[in-house]
Amino acid sequence: MxxxxxxxxxxxxxxxxxxxxxxxxxxxxxxxxxxxxxxxxxxxxxxxxxxxxxxxxxxxxxxxxxxxxxxxxxxxxxxxxxxxxxxxxxxxxxxxxxxxxxxxxxxxxxxxxxxxxxxxxxxxxxxxxxxxxxxxxxxxxxxxxxxxxxxxxxxxxxxxxxxxxxxxxxxxxxxxxxxxxxxxxxxxxxxxxxxxxxxxxxxxxxxxxxxxxxxxxxxxxxxxxxxxxxxxxxxxxxxxxxxxxxxxxxxxxxxxxxxxxxxxxxxxxxxxxxxxxxxxxxxxxxxxISDDEACREASRQEIIRRYYDSRRRFLLGACTENEVYKIEMLMNQTGITVHDRHVVDAALKRAEETGAPASALELPDGRIVTGKTSDLLGASAALLLNALKELAGIDHERKVISPEAIEPIQRLKVNYLGSKNPRLHTDEILIALSVSAATDPTAQEVLKQLPKLKGCQAHTSVMVSNVDSRMFKKLSIQATYEAKFEKNPVFAK
Incomplete structure (x- = not known):
């Protein structure tokens, strides 16, 4: 920024x-x-x-x-x-x-x-x-x-x-x-x-x-x-x-x-x-304020982020509809729409192409990376891994996490922790990457890119789990989410 x-x-x-x-x-x-x-x-x-x-x-x-x-x-x-x-x-x-x-x-x-x-x-x-x-x-x-x-x-x-x-x-x-x-x-x-x-x-x-x-x-x-x-x-x-x-x-x-x-x-x-x-x-x-336009643009992006957060909270019953309306009015007053947030259209387009939840992240140089849902990874975890590979200059087809690091985590989730979803969350993918980095120099290089994600913008086509949301915050990724459940909000795990 x-x-x-x-x-x-x-x-x-x-x-x-x-x-x-x-x-x-x-x-x-x-x-x-x-x-x-x-x-x-x-x-x-x-x-x-x-x-x-x-x-x-x-x-x-x-x-x-x-x-x-x-x-x-x-x-x-x-x-x-x-x-x-x-x-x-x-x-x-x-x-x-x-x-x-x-x-x-x-x-x-x-x-x-x-x-x-x-x-x-x-x-x-x-x-x-x-x-x-x-x-x-x-x-x-x-x-x-x-x-x-x-x-x-x-x-x-x-x-x-x-x-x-x-x-x-x-x-x-x-x-x-x-x-x-x-x-x-x-x-x-x-x-x-x-x-x-x-x-x-x-x-x-x-x-x-x-x-x-x-x-x-x-x-x-x-x-x-x-x-x-x-x-x-x-x-x-x-x-x-x-x-x-x-x-x-x-x-x-x-x-x-x-x-x-x-x-x-x-x-x-x-x-x-x-x-x-x-x-x-x-x-x-x-x-x-040393650069007025830089602060104006940063603030416009903040208003859009606040809008998405209010829509999410409204869906969860944590705020009133008036709060959403007020931020919509502020967006109109500022002359912006959600499309001024580049990662929004990228995430929604990827979701439409795959027919499943997807996500997008804007790297510091403006490049946009996406992540899709698969049997192995959730959209947020895939996004994180793809972004780190991109920053490290590693081909996306190159596997940097060994199956030996992933399978025990999946067994733990399904067999012992009662999860119906074996896909890895962001924290789990980073743990698996860390395990692989102990023996694989390429995985080690990918892991070293984590600090470069600070301040990056991200968006997902559905609301993410608390685990993924907290991980985005820990990495200082400024993430927004569509006000939409991926699954039944009561029974999804």
């Missing part, structure tokens, strides 16, 4: 801007961190050149000034809410995040359980954290939040919350997912700090939408596609336009809540330090 983002410039500008914002207050800034602090693969896809761990690397440059507070809603603990991308519950992710941050050299001060109303599951989670030696604070549900500002900014509102003891000038407030109470946690701390004579500050760090590029730029529209389930809508910041006469981009939730935030700031400080939602942000990503 052609690079369109200057990551080094971003790291330098972003850390400098956050340091500058800290200086505006009494050397205490609560920074609400939206999105993923690391593993930000959406940003790396729509801003080619942005590294998935860029925000984490930027914070490591501020490690001497920063500490992290992780926030989780008691309601999410009670409901066992699950992260869709990782398949783990939010409470488990809190522990995972804490360990990941600490392993990166960042200080994690505490965990805050928000929106607490006596939930038993939250009590048990608090006890679990405390047994691990983790400091835990409780923030309570406030009636009428966020509109009832007089109650919220009082001893019966924020005043009832635990005061979070922090030791660093920059406090990063993050969470496993949206709706966890990050903003409320920051504002509660401003109230408590003010009562202690400290004029602490609040700022917001969200990469998207990017405030200083056009409203309908594909990068910003890709953000709308990514948050179609939340129904986020990009919009011109009316407060910024009125205050400065400048057009900037924000999104509906921040614009809608801003009058309430202003009223909250005024009750705490006597005045609001910000004139617009855009003022609250510290994101410098827009200044680091």
């Amino acid at each position: 052609k690079l369109g983002f200057d990551n080094d410039k971003y790291l330098e500008m972003q850390s400098a801007h956050i340091r500058e914002r800290i200086s505006h207050f009494d050397n205490k800034l609560y920074l609400e961190f939206g999105g993923k602090l690391f593993d930000d693969y959406h940003a790396s896809r729509v801003l080619p050149g942005f590294q998935p761990d860029s925000k984490l690397r930027m914070l490591k440059e501020l490690a001497d000034q920063a500490e992290i507070v992780i926030v989780i809603s008691a309601g999410d603990i009670e409901k066992n809410k699950v992260r869709g991308d990782l398949g783990i519950t939010y409470d488990t992710d809190v522990i995972r995040l804490r360990e990941a941050y600490m392993n990166s050299g960042l200080y994690v001060g505490s965990v805050v359980i928000t929106q607490y109303a006596g939930q038993t599951a939250a009590d048990l989670f608090k006890q679990r954290l405390e047994r691990l030696g983790i400091k835990v604070y409780i923030h309570y549900l406030i009636p009428g939040y966020p509109a009832n500002v007089p109650l919220i900014v009082s001893d019966e509102g924020y005043g009832k919350n635990d005061y979070i003891e922090t030791t660093h000038p920059l406090v990063i407030v993050t969470a496993p997912g949206p709706g966890s109470g990050k903003m409320a946690t920051c504002l509660s701390q401003l109230y408590h700090e003010h009562k202690r004579g400290v004029r602490a500050g609040y700022a917001k760090f969200e990469t998207f939408p990017i405030w200083n590029i056009p409203l309908n730029h594909p990068v910003n529209l890709a953000y709308e596609a990514a948050t179609a389930d939340l129904n986020d809508i990009n919009m011109i910041d009316p407060f910024h336009l009125e205050a400065y006469g400048e057009t900037t981009v924000n999104y509906n939730r921040d614009v809608e809540i801003f009058p309430v935030l202003c009223a909250t700031f005024e009750r705490i400080y006597g005045e609001s330090p910000y004139k617009s939602p855009t003022d609250m942000g510290v994101n410098m990503a827009g200044f680091c």
